[in-house]
Amino acid sequence: MSASRRLEPNRRMSEDPLEAAIMPPANESMDDRERRLQAEAQAKKVSDGIDEMLRREEKERSKKRxxxxxxxxxxxxxxxxxxxxxxxxxxxxxFRAERMAWRSVIYLNLVRSVRRILEAISPDPDINGSNDDLPDEGDSVASIIISAKGNHRSYVVPDYERYSSRLAPLLRLEERLSQQLSSPEEEEPIRLHPDATSSAYASSVSLAPVSPSSSNSSGPSSAGPISAPQLKSQASEVSVHTHSNWKKMFSFGGKPKSVDTNELVGWWEDPDDPCHVMYSCAQAMTELWRDRTIRWVLEQKRIRLEESSGFYLDEIERITAKKYIPTDEDVLKARLKTLxxxxxxxxxxxxxxxxxxxxxxxxxxxxxxxxxxxxxxxxxxxxxxxxxxxxxxxxxxxxxxxxxxxxxxxxxxxxxxxxxxxxxxxxxxxxxxxxxxxxxxxxxxxxxxxxxxxxxxxxxxxxxxxxxxxxxxxxxxxxxxxxxxxxxxxxxxxxxxxxxxxxxxxxxxxxxxxxxxxxxx
Ligand SMILES: Nc1nc2c(ncn2[C@@H]2O[C@H](COP(=O)(O)OP(=O)(O)OP(=O)(O)O)[C@@H](O)[C@H]2O)c(=O)[nH]1
Ligand SMILES: [Mg+2]
CATH class of the missing domain: 3.40.50.300 (P-loop containing nucleotide triphosphate hydrolases)
Incomplete structure (x- = not known):
């Protein structure tokens, strides 16, 4: 009888004893075949059930730990x-591998502090006659103007126009960095507005992606001072949605690394790198922050920059160096609102x-x-x-x-x-x-x-x-x-x-x- 069994070619060639043992008989009837397939399906179901149970137990175990x-x-x-x-x-x-990505956030934080100072000392257009009361050139004392109703004070800082002209490039840099962070595929790009869900505000200031060539023309002219409305519209928090891959975007993955330190090198040779604008405005920023008249106005207005990202104002020279690499402390203090x-x-x-x-x-x-x-x-x-x-x-x-x-x-x-x-x-x-x-x-x-x-x-x-x-x-x-x-x-x-x-x-x-x-x- 066994001699009459017809083996299928691939079966005949199998040398695996287990496979040979579970092979169906060659003369299997249709009924036997049906029963065997049902039994195999049942066995598979049980086996899959056990696998699933083990998988669940493993998941539960790792969850427990x-x-x-x-x-x-x-x-x-x-x-x-x-x-x-x-x-x-x-x-x-x-943590340290990401520090170059934080550099741009730190620049944005520093520029924001500068913006807040300029905003605080900008002339109030609602108060008439402020120009008449400007102190003489060279006078280091700010004049105080009190509105007719007596409930609104404005401080005139003689050097406001000069500072705002010198610092205008920072405003354009801020816009450019924000635009870079707002990659088109981002659901929630970096925004410069106080509350991401405030739709009225969002529609007025959220930054639509623009082509690099238009970014220069969209900024304010570097020749003129920054107007108060321009300052007010953007002097708010930098925020980024956690889905964003801003770290990747700002980490300069293509740049070479130093053999000794494994740190990035050479970014300062790129004329478009933001370090150049920061560097060129460093002197004006330092003067602004050290200006005693301005400090006095900030005090009068109870603006405490040290409570936000003002920390960087005391570090302008270090941060605006072209080869600046953020320290651990700089990264810890960098402010990026979480969405x-x-x-x-x-x-x-x-x-x-x-x-x-x-x-x-x-x-x-x-x-x-x-x-x-x-x-x-x-x-x-x-x-x-x-x-x-x-x-x-x-x-x-x-x-x-x-x-x-x-x-x-x-x-x-x-x-x-x-x-x-x-x-x-x-x-x-x-x-x-x-x-x-x-x-x-x-x-x-x-x-x-x-x-x-x-x-x-x-x-x-x-x-x-x-x-x-x-x-x-x-x-x-x-x-x-x-x-x-x-x-x-x-x-x-x-x-x-x-x-x-x-x-x-x-x-x-x-x-x-x-x-x-x-x-x-
Ligand atoms: N001086 C000082 N600054 C702090 C301290 N804790 C946080 N900061 C600063 O406060 C700012 C806000 O801190 P974050 O950690 O961004 O605050 P957050 O709670 O995550 O805020 P959201 O993301 O908006 O919810 C940052 O600039 C921090 O550097 C602190 O104990 N002392
Ligand atoms: Mg947060």
Whole structure:
């Protein structure tokens, strides 16, 4: 019988014993074949089911060894800066590889500070007669003009026209850099407006891509001074959507690298590189920032540039050098408003617990961005909430009627009372302590802005303690989980040494609290 079996050619040639064993008999009837195929299909289904189950288990296991941390807080509270500190601590090589991309953001930040100064000293067209009151040439004192109703002051700075003419090229550079960042395929290009979703504003100033040849003609003439409306229309925040690949765009991938340092070289030989405009305006910027009359006007108008990106104004010479490469500190202080959510992942390769994956989410804190927070509440392990306590005398950029401290307190209440977050560890960073100290020491009184502070001392330690109690009390009153411990740190997240100690501490607290969840005990 076996001699009569007809083997198909490929079967006959098979030398694989397993294949030979499972080969169907050569004289298989149609019914047998049907039954065999059904049995094989059934077996495959079971096998696929097992594979799927193993895949799911593996996914679940790796998810369990994951810690998710969400950074929350209002705009400019320091979330992205904290994320950068995490990156610098855990993935320093990647952090440093991006520093050339940050150079253009730093230029934009510096130009924005210059713009804010020019805006502050520009003549007010609504106030008549300002020219009549101009002091004599050479007079270093600004004249003060008070409007007829007495509620509007304007300061005339004699050198305004001269400064604005000399600094006009910066305005065109700002426009060019913004246009470069707004690549046509970007959903949400870099914009220079206060609130990305404010449609009225967006339509008036958002930057449509233009061809390189038109970019020169679209800027103001370098011969004339910058007009006040031009300044006002663009002197707002630089923001970029997290989907954007601006880092790639600004990292000059094609440029050669130094053999010794692996840093980029040669960009300064490109006549179109922005370093040339920065360099040529350096002297005028320095004079503007050192001008005592202008400093006085800024003081009168309570414009504190050190609270935003004014830091670069003290570093003009270094930053405008043609071969400038941003330092870690420069990158940490670079301000780029977040639109959307950024995710940063790292795995601890040493220490008591290895192999746990950390995911840090940085969200946009402006009011229009906050609706994006909620989906992340579902499976987050810890929240770092940043409250900039130096902002007690400031208003929200997106709504000047709202005090920033008040907004922070309301947000804090919203987060700590959220039932979805009842079992989530919460770490509070009472941030910008360096600015708080400087502000109090310069004589700004907390009780002028927060009446409930009463006549308590206006020194740094007393104010810190007051904020500690205030935020702690709100947590105690509103948390749905009375057993939850609150961890509070006084921070200045631009200070790398101190912040990294705090980050390590937070990491250990969060790990300890989640040991069970990540199946390490
Ligand atoms: N002096 C000082 N500056 C800080 C501190 N924290 C943040 N900054 C600066 O404040 C600005 C805003 O910080 P970001 O980290 O961009 O703020 P953010 O919370 O991410 O803001 P959004 O992206 O708009 O939500 C940056 O220029 C930072 O360098 C601090 O503790 N001290
Ligand atoms: Mg941010």
């Amino acid at each position: 994951q810690i998710k941390v969400l950074l929350l807080g209002q705009s400019e509270s320091g979330k992205s800066t904290t994320l950068k500190q995490f990156q610098l601590l855990h993935t320093p090589a990647a 959307g959510v950024t995710e940063h992942t790292f795995t601890l390769s040493h220490g008591m617990i290895r192999g746990v994956e950390w995911k840090i989410y940085d969200v946009g804190g402006a009011r229009s961005q906050r609706q994006a927070w909620a989906p992340y509440f579902e499976d987050v392990n810890a929240i770092i909430f940043l409250a900039p306590i130096s902002a007690f005398d400031q208003q929200l950029a997106e709504d000047p009627r709202v005090n920033r401290l008040e907004d922070s307190l309301l947000l804090w209440k919203m987060v700590v009372s959220n039932k979805l977050l009842a079992n989530v560890n919460i770490v509070l960073f009472l941030n910008k302590c360096d600015l708080l100290r400087a502000k109090l020491e310069s004589g700004v009184r907390l009780n002028h802005h927060l009446y409930s502070y009463g006549d308590k001392p206006n020194d740094y330690e007393s104010v810190k303690k007051f904020f500690y109690n205030k935020f702690g009390f709100i947590h105690q009153q509103h948390t749905p989980n009375k057993d939850r411990e609150l961890y509070v740190h006084f921070t200045s997240v631009t200070d790398t040494r101190r912040t990294q100690v705090i980050i390590n501490n937070v990491r250990d607290i969060v790990l300890k609290a989640n040991l069970k969840d990540i199946q390490l005990i």
